[in-house]
Amino acid sequence: MGKTFSEKILALKSSKDSVTAGEIVVARPDYVMSHDNAAAISKTFGKIGTDKVVIPSKIVIILDHVIPASDAKNAENHKTIRAFVKKHGINNFYDINHGICHQVLPEKGFALPGKLILGSDSHTNTYGAFGAFAAGIGRTEVAALWATGKIWLRVPETIKIVLKGRFRKGVGAKDLALRIIGEIGADGALYSAVEFTGPLAESFSVSDRMVLCNLSAEMGAKNGYFAPSEEVLRYVENIKKDSFEIIKSDEDAEYQKELVFDVSSLRPQVAKPHTVDNVVSIDELEHTGIDQVLLGTCTNGRIEDLEKAAEILKGKTIASGVRMLVFPASWNIYRQALKNGTLSILADAGAVIMNPGCGPCLGAHEGALADDEVCLSTANRNFKGRMGNPKAHVYLASPETAAASALAGYITSAY
Amino acid sequence: MGIIRGRVFKYGDNVNTDVIFPGKYTYTVTEPEEIAKHALEDLDPDFIKKVKPNDIIVAGNNFGCGSSREQAAFCLKYARVGAVIAKSFARIYFRNCINAGLPILMSSEIVDNIENDEEIEIDFEKGIVKTKQGIFNFPPLPPEVLQILNAGGLIEYIKQDRAE
Numbered sequence: 001m002g003k004t005f006s007e008k009i010l011a012l013k014s015s016k017d018s019v020t021a022g023e024i025v026v027a028r029p030d031y032v033m034s035h036d037n038a039a040a041i042s043k044t045f046g047k048i049g050t051d052k053v054v055i056p057s058k059i060v061i062i063l064d065h066v067i068p069a070s071d072a073k074n075a076e077n078h079k080t081i082r083a084f085v086k087k088h089g090i091n092n093f094y095d096i097n098h099g100i101c102h103q104v105l106p107e108k109g110f111a112l113p114g115k116l117i118l119g120s121d122s123h124t125n126t127y128g129a130f131g132a133f134a135a136g137i138g139r140t141e142v143a144a145l146w147a148t149g150k151i152w153l154r155v156p157e158t159i160k161i162v163l164k165g166r167f168r169k170g171v172g173a174k175d176l177a178l179r180i181i182g183e184i185g186a187d188g189a190l191y192s193a194v195e196f197t198g199p200l201a202e203s204f205s206v207s208d209r210m211v212l213c214n215l216s217a218e219m220g221a222k223n224g225y226f227a228p229s230e231e232v233l234r235y236v237e238n239i240k241k242d243s244f245e246i247i248k249s250d251e252d253a254e255y256q257k258e259l260v261f262d263v264s265s266l267r268p269q270v271a272k273p274h275t276v277d278n279v280v281s282i283d284e285l286e287h288t289g290i291d292q293v294l295l296g297t298c299t300n301g302r303i304e305d306l307e308k309a310a311e312i313l314k315g316k317t318i319a320s321g322v323r324m325l326v327f328p329a330s331w332n333i334y335r336q337a338l339k340n341g342t343l344s345i346l347a348d349a350g351a352v353i354m355n356p357g358c359g360p361c362l363g364a365h366e367g368a369l370a371d372d373e374v375c376l377s378t379a380n381r382n383f384k385g386r387m388g389n390p391k392a393h394v395y396l397a398s399p400e401t402a403a404a405s406a407l408a409g410y411i412t413s414a415y
Numbered sequence: 416m417g418i419i420r421g422r423v424f425k426y427g428d429n430v431n432t433d434v435i436f437p438g439k440y441t442y443t444v445t446e447p448e449e450i451a452k453h454a455l456e457d458l459d460p461d462f463i464k465k466v467k468p469n470d471i472i473v474a475g476n477n478f479g480c481g482s483s484r485e486q487a488a489f490c491l492k493y494a495r496v497g498a499v500i501a502k503s504f505a506r507i508y509f510r511n512c513i514n515a516g517l518p519i520l521m522s523s524e525i526v527d528n529i530e531n532d533e534e535i536e537i538d539f540e541k542g543i544v545k546t547k548q549g550i551f552n553f554p555p556l557p558p559e560v561l562q563i564l565n566a567g568g569l570i571e572y573i574k575q576d577r578a579e
Contacts, residue, residue, distance in 0.1 A: 024559045036442055037484075047570050049577065066442055073443045122483040122507055138485040138511040140569050148573060152559050186429050187477035191506050220477060222506055275429060362438035362482065383433040383481055385457040390437075 002250025004158040005225050006193040009133045009247050013116045014153075021157040021256075030242070031058055031092075031110050032145045033119030035101045036065040039077035041120065042084045044143040053088045054149040060092040061085060062104050066365040067096040067357045074365075099330025099356040102126040102214065102298035106206075107332055109239035113228045114247045118142075118151065123298055123380065125217045129209035130236060131228035131246060136217065156222045157256035158249070159189050162198035165264035170415030172308075173208035174300060174378070174398035177215035178269035180261060182279025190220035192256055195249060200263060201226060206235050207302045214299050215380055218276040268413040271396035274384040282401065282413045290395075291373040293318075293406040295351070296327030297361045300378035300399050303333050303342070309403035310342045312414045313349035319409030324351040325367050327359040351406070363388030376405050416518045416539040416564070419497040421469035424462060425531035428475035432487035432508065434458040441484050450486050451493035462494075469497035471537070473529050476501070479508025488515045498537055500544070502526050513560055516568030520544075525551045 003011075003018070011018050014025035034041055038061045045053075053059060061081060069075035078096075085093040098104045102123055105111045113131030118124065120142045127134035137151070145151055161180065181188070194216045196209075204212070209226045216224030226232075227248045236244075268282040295301070295309055306328060318324050326346050328334040334356050337343045343353055360367030361379045369375055369392035377387075382394035395411060404414035434457040436450070444450055455462040472491065478501035479487060488511035491499065498518040512519045518539060528548040529535060536545040544551045555561060566572035 024557055026559075039442075040445065044570065048573055071443070077442055120483055122481065136483045136507050138483055138488075138507060138514055140485060140514040141510065144569055144573055154557075186480055187503060187505075190477060190503055220480065220505060275431075277429075362441070363433075364438055364441060381431075381433070381481060383431045385437045385439075386433050388437075388439045390434075390457040 001254055002252035004193065004253040004255070005195060005247055005249045006133060006156050006158055006223070009114065009116060010153060010155050019155050021155050023155045024152055025155060026150050027116060027153050028150050029058070029118045029145065030115040031060050031117045032142055033060045033101055033105060033117065033121070033124060034142050035062050035121060036077055037120050037139050038084065039080040041139050041143045042080060044140055045146050048143065048147045050147050053090070053146040056089045056091070059090045059146060060105060060110055061090060062094040062098060062101040063096045064100045065358045065362070067355070070365045097331055099332070100298045100301065100358055103301065103329035103333070106130060107239070107330055109236060109241040112236055112240055112242065112244040114245040118145065122217050123214050125221065125224050126210050126214040126298060128213040128216070128224040129206060129226055130232055131226065133223055135223045156191060156193040158193040158195050160195050160197060160255045160258040162258060162260045163196060163200035163263065164198045164260065165200060165262040167263050167266065170400045170413060171263070171266050171268055172398060173204065173211040175266055175269040176261065176263055177212050178271050178279045178396065179266060181215065181218050181277050182269065184219055184259070186218060186275060186277040187220040189216065192221055193223050193225060194219060194221045195225045197227070202229060205304070206232060207304045211299060218380055268398060268401045270401065270411060271382055273382055273393040273395065276380070276382060276396065282411070285411055288395065288411040289374060290322060290376050290405055290410060292367065292369060292375040293322060293324040293402050294360060294367065294375055294377040294379060295324065295399055295402050296329060296359060297379040298329060299380040301327055301329030301333065303336050305378065305399040306333070306337050306342050306346065309399045310345040312400060312403035313407065314345050316349055316407055318350040318406040322406055322409050324406045325354055325359065326351045327354045328356045330356050360387050362386065376402055376411055378402050418536060418538050419469055419471065419518065420534065420536045421471045421497045422467065422534050423471050423473050423529055423531055424459070424466070425473040425529060426458065429477045429480055430458060430474055431481035432479055432484055433481055435479065435487040436484060436490045438482065438484070441486065447493040450490045454490040454494045466494055466496065468495040471497050471535060472499045473526055474499070474501040475526065476503045478504050480505035483507045485511040485515065488512045488517055492517045500525055513563050514569040516564060516571070518564060520553045522551065522553045525553060
C-alpha cells in the first residue's frame with residue numbers, strides 16, 4: 001500500500017522510515033511562523049528557563065495583524081518583538097512594510113514544496129498551495145518550538161477532493177471553496193488533510209491554490225495540499241530560501257474518502273452570518289443591503305483579486321452609503337497594483353485604499369462595524385463579533401461579487 | 416487530574432474561538448484575570464457571572480473552531496473551569512487546551528447524556544463520567560498528549576523534560 005503526502009512528509013520530518021495516519025510523531029519543522037503574537041510568545045518563551053532559541057534561521061516573524069500600531073499597547077508589542085529578534089539574531093523578521101504573513105512567506109521564498117511549516121495562526125494552511133505541509137498551532141507551542149525545535153503531531157488521514165469542469169465567467173476558486181465548505185460543513189474535514197487533485201486542480205494558478213488551502217482551515221482540516229505544478233515551481237525558483245524536495249502522494253495511497261466537485265454549473269456563492277458553512281448560491285440569497293465592502297485579506301488580497309474587482313468597477317462609482325475598503329495582501333502587491341493602474345481605478349470608484357495588513361478581518365484594527373451594519377467581505381470568517389461587533393453581520397464572497405455589490409449597494413453578482 | 420465535580424454549562428455545535436474570546440482583545444488583554452473576564456463573552460454573556468470553580472463546559476461537534484488564538488483555551492482555565500467535554504474539538508483548540516493544562520475529553524455518547532445545569536463528576540483516573548443518566552466510560556488520551564496535560568501544560572512539561 002502506498003503512502004499519502006502527509007504520511008511521507010511527516011515520516012521524513014520525524015526521521016522515521018514510514019508512518020501511517022493516526023500515529024503520533026515528534027517532528028522538526030523547517031520553519032516556525034508567528035506574527036504580532038510573537039510578543040506574547042516571547043513572554044511565554046521566557047518562562048521555559050532557556051535564554052537561547054535553538055535555530056534562529058527557522059524562525060520567521062511578520063508584523064501584520066495590527067499595523068501600524070493602533071494604540072500604545074500594540075506599539076509596545078511591536079517594540080518587544082523588534083528587541084527580541086535583535087537579541088536572538090532572528091534575521092527572518094518582516095516589519096510593518098511587508099504585508100500579511102500568509103502572503104509574505106510565499107513571496108520571501110519560505111513556502112516551498114516538501115517543507116514542514118507550522119505557525120501560530122489558523123490560516124497557516126495556505127502554504128499547502130506550494131506543496132508544503134503547513135498547519136496552525138498555538139502560541140505556547142511556538143514558544144516551545146523556539147526552545148526545543150520539536151513538536152508532537154498526529155499524522156492525519158487524507159480526504160481527496162477531485163476538482164473538475166470549467167468555471168463560468170465571474171466564478172472562481174473562492175466560490176468553489178465556499179461551496180465545498182457549505183457541503184461538507186465546518187467540521188467536514190476535522191483532523192484530516194485535504195488533498196486537491198483532478199484536472200481543474202492541476203490547472204489552478206498559485207493564487208487559486210492559495211485560496212483553497214487558506215479556506216481548508218474552515219473545513220476543519222489540519223492542512224490543505226496541492227501537488228506542485230510547473231507554475232508553482234517557476235514561482236519559487238528565483239526566490240527560494242532553501243533547496244527543496246517535491247513530495248507527492250503515491251498512486252495507491254489510502255484515502256479516508258474521496259469527494260468530487262464539478263464546477264461547470266457553479267454560480268457565485270455567499271456565506272451568510274454567522275458561520276462559514278452557511279453557504280447559498282447568490283441566486284438564492286434574499287435582498288441584502290450592505291454598509292461596507294472589504295476587499296483583501298490573506299484569502300483574497302492578491303493582484304488577481306484586485307484586478308478582477310477593478311475590471312468591474314472601472315469608470316463607475318460605488319453606491320452612495322457604501323464604504324469600500326481595499327487591503328492589498330502585501331506591499332509587493334500594492335506596488336504592482338499602483339504601477340498598473342489598478343489602485344487608481346479602485347480609488348476613482350470611491351474605494352478607500354488601506355495599507356497591506358490584516359485590517360478589519362479579525363476586529364482588532366480599522367474598519368470596525370456599527371450595530372446592525374452589514375459587511376460583505378472577501379475574507380475567510382464571518383463569525384459573530386469577528387469584525388469587532390457582535391451586533392454586526394458579515395457575509396463572505398469572491399472579489400467579483402464584492403465589487404458588483406459595492407456598485408449595487410446590495411449583494412449581487414457581476415455576471 | 417483526579418476527580419472533577421461541577422455544574423454543567425452546555426452549548427451546541429461549532430462554537431468558535433471568536434465567541435469564546437473575541438479577536439478585538441487578542442493583543443491588548445494580556446493578564447490572566449482580565450482574560451478570564453471575557454470568557455464566552457459573545458456566546459453566553461452571563462457565563463462569567465455564573466461560573467464557579469470546577470464547573471464543566473459541555474459542547475457538541477467542532478468546539479473551538481476558527482482562530483488559533485489560545486486565549487480561547489486559557490480564558491476557561493483562568494475562569495477556573497474544571498474540564499471541557501465535547502463531541503469533537505477543532506484540532507488547534509484541542510492542542511491549546513492540552514498546552515494550557517485544561518482537562519478535556521471527547522465523547523458523543525457522554526455529551527448526549529448530559530443536561531445543561533446538572534452536576535456531573537469526571538474521574539480521569541478511571542476514565543468515567545457520572546451524570547444523572549448513568550455512568551459512562553471514555554477512552555484515555557494518547558500517552559504523548561496525556562503526559563503534557565498531567566504536567567499541567569506544555570511549558571511545565573518542557574521544564575520537567577529539560578530538568579531530567
